[in-house]
Amino acid sequence: MSFEEANMENFKAIYRVVGVIAFISVVIWAVSSTNNTKILNIESNVKKEYSSIQQLPDATFLSVESSHKSNKALVDAKFKTDKNYDEIKKYYDDELKKLGWIFESEKSVKVWGKDLGGKIIRYTKGEYSLNVEYAGSMADYVWTYAIDVGWGYN
Numbered sequence: 001m002s003f004e005e006a007n008m009e010n011f012k013a014i015y016r017v018v019g020v021i022a023f024i025s026v027v028i029w030a031v032s033s034t035n036n037t038k039i040l041n042i043e044s045n046v047k048k049e050y051s052s053i054q055q056l057p058d059a060t061f062l063s064v065e066s067s068h069k070s071n072k073a074l075v076d077a078k079f080k081t082d083k084n085y086d087e088i089k090k091y092y093d094d095e096l097k098k099l100g101w102i103f104e105s106e107k108s109v110k111v112w113g114k115d116l117g118g119k120i121i122r123y124t125k126g127e128y129s130l131n132v133e134y135a136g137s138m139a140d141y142v143w144t145y146a147i148d149v150g151w152g153y154n
Contacts, residue, residue, distance in 0.1 A: 042151050043073040049128055050075040050149040052099055056083065056091050062143055072152035078143035085134045088145055089121060092132045101125045111139070129153045 047066060055061065059081040066075045081088070093103065101123040109118040117136030122129065131148040135141045 043068040046073045074150040077147045081144045
């Protein structure tokens with residue numbers, strides 16, 4: 001084989017490798033683009049679920065944040081109120097039941113091993129989950145309770 005023929009074979013081999021890399025890159029881009037559109041739609045649905053909830057009367061809205069990753073979406077809102085845990089729980093049990101949410105569990109939570117009276121009540125609705133998190137009667141936080149609506153946390 002001549003020097004020119006060997007160079008031509010090397011060029012063809014390199015061309016095939018570049019072609020395969022380009023093809024794989026296009027496939028990865030297409031899949032990630034489709035996944036990104038899907039998760040943005042899911043995040044939009046999570047926001048709609050959150051927005052459909054009538055918030056506790058007389059509670060002061062403090063903040064809301066939304067976020068997503070490729071396999072999760074979350075809306076997290078914080079509120080302040082003078083109502084106690086039992087009043088908050090009763091209100092959201094009734095309100096969420098009307099919207100099709102199903103009670104799943106209730107548990108006490110500790111902060112750095114200390115019991116401040118905090119609780120988390122968990123509900124589900126299809127692929128979505130919702131937590132009502134009560135900070136606790138002994139917690140010294142700006143917020144009294146939080147509502148987290150998510151997808152991918154089941």
